[in-house]
Amino acid sequence: MDATLISIGLDPLTAKITSMVIISVIVLLAFVTIGGILTLVERRISGFMQSRLGPNRVGPQGALQWVADGVKLILKEDLIPEGADRKLFRIAPYFCLVGIFGTMVVFPWGKGVIVADLNVGLFYFISITALVVFGVLMAGWSSNNKWSLLGGMRAAAQIVSYEIPVGMSLLVPILISGTLSMGGIMASQGWLPWEWMVFKSPFAVLSFIIFFIGSLAEANRTPFDLPEAESELVSGYCTEYSGFRYAVFFLSEWANLFVLGGLTTSVFLGGGNLPGALEGFTILSVLVYLAKVAVVIFVVIWLRWTLPRFRIDQLMSLSWKYLLPGAFIAFLGQAAYMLLTQHTPIVQSIIAVLMFLVFVFVLIRFGLKVRVSINEQRIPVNSPASNVS
Amino acid sequence: MKTLYNKFESDNIVLTSLDHLVNLARANSMWYLLFSTACCGIELMQTGGPRGDLERFGSAPRAVPRTADLMLVAGTITLKMAERVKILYEQMAEPRYVISMGSCANSGGLFQSAYSVLDGVDRVIPVDIYLPGCPPRPEALLSALIDLQKKVKKEPYFRKKK
Numbered sequence: 001m002d003a004t005l006i007s008i009g010l011d012p013l014t015a016k017i018t019s020m021v022i023i024s025v026i027v028l029l030a031f032v033t034i035g036g037i038l039t040l041v042e043r044r045i046s047g048f049m050q051s052r053l054g055p056n057r058v059g060p061q062g063a064l065q066w067v068a069d070g071v072k073l074i075l076k077e078d079l080i081p082e083g084a085d086r087k088l089f090r091i092a093p094y095f096c097l098v099g100i101f102g103t104m105v106v107f108p109w110g111k112g113v114i115v116a117d118l119n120v121g122l123f124y125f126i127s128i129t130a131l132v133v134f135g136v137l138m139a140g141w142s143s144n145n146k147w148s149l150l151g152g153m154r155a156a157a158q159i160v161s162y163e164i165p166v167g168m169s170l171l172v173p174i175l176i177s178g179t180l181s182m183g184g185i186m187a188s189q190g191w192l193p194w195e196w197m198v199f200k201s202p203f204a205v206l207s208f209i210i211f212f213i214g215s216l217a218e219a220n221r222t223p224f225d226l227p228e229a230e231s232e233l234v235s236g237y238c239t240e241y242s243g244f245r246y247a248v249f250f251l252s253e254w255a256n257l258f259v260l261g262g263l264t265t266s267v268f269l270g271g272g273n274l275p276g277a278l279e280g281f282t283i284l285s286v287l288v289y290l291a292k293v294a295v296v297i298f299v300v301i302w303l304r305w306t307l308p309r310f311r312i313d314q315l316m317s318l319s320w321k322y323l324l325p326g327a328f329i330a331f332l333g334q335a336a337y338m339l340l341t342q343h344t345p346i347v348q349s350i351i352a353v354l355m356f357l358v359f360v361f362v363l364i365r366f367g368l369k370v371r372v373s374i375n376e377q378r379i380p381v382n383s384p385a386s387n388v389s
Numbered sequence: 390m391k392t393l394y395n396k397f398e399s400d401n402i403v404l405t406s407l408d409h410l411v412n413l414a415r416a417n418s419m420w421y422l423l424f425s426t427a428c429c430g431i432e433l434m435q436t437g438g439p440r441g442d443l444e445r446f447g448s449a450p451r452a453v454p455r456t457a458d459l460m461l462v463a464g465t466i467t468l469k470m471a472e473r474v475k476i477l478y479e480q481m482a483e484p485r486y487v488i489s490m491g492s493c494a495n496s497g498g499l500f501q502s503a504y505s506v507l508d509g510v511d512r513v514i515p516v517d518i519y520l521p522g523c524p525p526r527p528e529a530l531l532s533a534l535i536d537l538q539k540k541v542k543k544e545p546y547f548r549k550k551k
Contacts, residue, residue, distance in 0.1 A: 043444065051439040055447050058417045065447055071414035072458070075546070077482040079455060230452040242455040242482040 023115055027104045035255035036066035042254070042301050049305040073247035081144055081240050088142035093241070093248035095135030100252045102128035103259050108182045110272035110285035121182035122174065125263065126167055129218070132252075133159045136227065136237050139249075143240040151236025154312060155227035159218050161319045166214035168327035172207035172334045173197050173267050186271035194356040196270040200348070203334040205355060208268050210327050215263070217315070219256045222304040226312055261296035265289060269296070408546050415458070415546070416538040417447045419486070422457035424477065427464025429491040429524040441527035446534055454480040459537070460514075461530075465493040465500055466507040478514045486541070488533050489516040492523045499523065 005015035040055065040062065047054025055062035080089055105128075106121040108114045118124055133156050140152015174180060176197060177188035189196050198208045217224035228236035238249045265271060272289030274281065310318070341347050421443070425433050437443050437450060451457040454477050466474055478485070489510050492498030497508035510516060517540060520533040 043449070047442070047444060052442045053445050054442075056445050057447060062445075062447075065417070068414040068418040068447060071411060072418040073456075075411060075415070076456075076458075076484070079482050235451075235453040235456075239453055240455060246456050 027115060028101070031101055031104060031255055032251065034258050035251040036070060038254040038257055038297065039069065039250070040066045041297070042257075042304075045298070045301045046305050049302070070247060073250070074244050076243040078243040078245065079240070083144040084240065085142035085144070088138045089240075090245070092135050092139035092142060093245045093252075095138060096132050096252040097135075097248050099129050099131030099135060100255050100259055102131065103263075106182050107259075107262055108186050108266045108271055108289070110282055110287075110289045111186070111274065111279075112183075113272075113282060113286055114183055117181055117183040120180050122170060122180045122185065122267070125182070126163070126170070129259075130159075130163065132256075139241070140237040143237075145240050147233040147235075148237050148239045151227045151229075151233045151239070154233075155220065155237060158220075158224065158226060158315060161316060162214045162217040162224075162323075165210050165319060165323035165327045166218060168324065169207040169210040169214065169330060170267065171327075171331050172204055175331070175334050175338065176200055176204065182266055186266050186273065189270045189273055191270060191273040191275050193270070194349070194352040195273075196268065198268040199352045199355040199359070201334060201337050201351060202355065203330045203337055204268075206326060207330040207334070210323050210330065211268070212264065214319075214323060215260050216300065216303070217319070219260045220253065221257070221260075221300055223307040223310050224315060225304075225309060226315060229309060257297055257300060258293065260300065261293040262289075264296050265292040404545075404547050408544075409542075411546050412542045412544060415484070416541040419446070419448045419459045419534065419537065419541075420451045420457050421448050421459040421461050422454055422477065422481070423450050423452055424460060424474075425463040426466060426470055427491075427493060429463035429494070432524045432527055432530065433461060433463045433490070436527040436530045441531055443531070443534065446531075446538070448534065454478075455482060457481055458485060460485065460487045461490050462487060462494040462510045462514075462516075463490045463524075465498070466510050466513075467505050468507055469505070471507045471510075471513050474510060475513045484546075486517045486537060487514055488518045488520060488530075488537060490520045490530065490533070491525055492521060495519050495521065 005018055006012060010018065043065070044054040044062065046052075055065040058064045058068050080086055103125050105115050106118055106124055108117075136155040136159075137152045140148045140150075140155070143149070173185060177185045179185060179188070185197070193199065198204055220227050227233075228238070233239070238246060241249060266289070269292050271292075272285035274285050274288065278284060341351075425431075435441060443450075448459070454460075458481075460478060460481065462474065478487070487510075489495050493500060493506075494510045497503075497506050500506040501508055507513065518533050518537050520529060522529055525533075
């Protein structure tokens, strides 16, 4: 990008700044579009899971529903409640937005498609998402509303506690790949499923499970959506927000879902790696990456519409009593495993293939069980077949 | 309080076509406030369920008045509740709409002239659509929503009301 701009006659500094601005505008637009589309995807999938249709009036199959929602939210009145801390109230949503948007810097969209491949990429990823806690806490505190305050406090306690198991479990991929850069972690995996990070050892599977549960909690997804529990706190920390400021919270929440899927995919599920013969097809690599992210996002939405919500003490005990020791075991176990098998790579690959076969077996068993209920759901409500029982 | 709602005096081609687009978006994204006081609330839940499915029209249920556009007053309003109805209505951000659902919200219905019942919710808040029935079926509520969408599409958003 820089080189192209210099060749058309710009001096290096201007070229650098121009390319930075262009890249950040592209990434911001992608971010907003993804956040918007994911709200629609979530509503359609929830409709499917509840035998409904979901939004289908705006555009083909409701594809432009998110645009309608966005326009409406921007045009609505921007209320600031009486007694609120006006400055904090106004600035809080942007902390959430920056916390999520900042991760896009090290987001590996595919092989070689990355804004900046920092050598501390993963570390940066974990630390910049901590800004969300500030946003949530500021929103809760400044609203001058008891529900907001409770929601903000819960969110802060939850995100801070779950940051520790997530950080600890990410040490296992770092041990295996020997680097903190997102590109490096992706390059240390292959395109075949048994070359992915998650199947590299039994301890990698353990760390993947802990990481996935922990990042669900960090993204405030069900079953850990206590900060916004409708039945207890009206809407948690964003109770008093309306109009555009609410839209910013809304957007960053769903973009966070994409970031969760992206981090899981690039660290554990092989990222956008392609087979050797197809090396160099960047667009194909991005598509493979996005397909994997879509699968992870579907699983997360599926969990949301299946599981009930935890109680706050159960949430805390899960993190401190089970996930944190589990993450320690995974870390130490992986270190010992690497020490024992470092001279026999053949044993490592046999174990990886075995782990993959076990996963396929579990998947098939699960699919057979689920198929029965899906088939039952497909019978239309008023047909004679549905009145048998 | 910064909003473009009814800010412009003049009537010209740019504003009218912008109005059309904006109203299309607003009409298809009527988030409703979860507020029910009596048996009409059961019909409201049924309308959100698989057979009625309000969400087809882009209407998501909201627990918060701040982000809701539409208040469905579902059920009998007692005098004590009337204060809360007014507070909830005032907490909603402009532009906001009200559907008065069922006979009780329209006029007091079965309990009209009782010592503790408000004779029609339009005595405390402005109502856009009156929906008769005791209680109205989910289909009737859907048609009320569609009527409200038609009303919203005809409204001037940027221009002052004449």
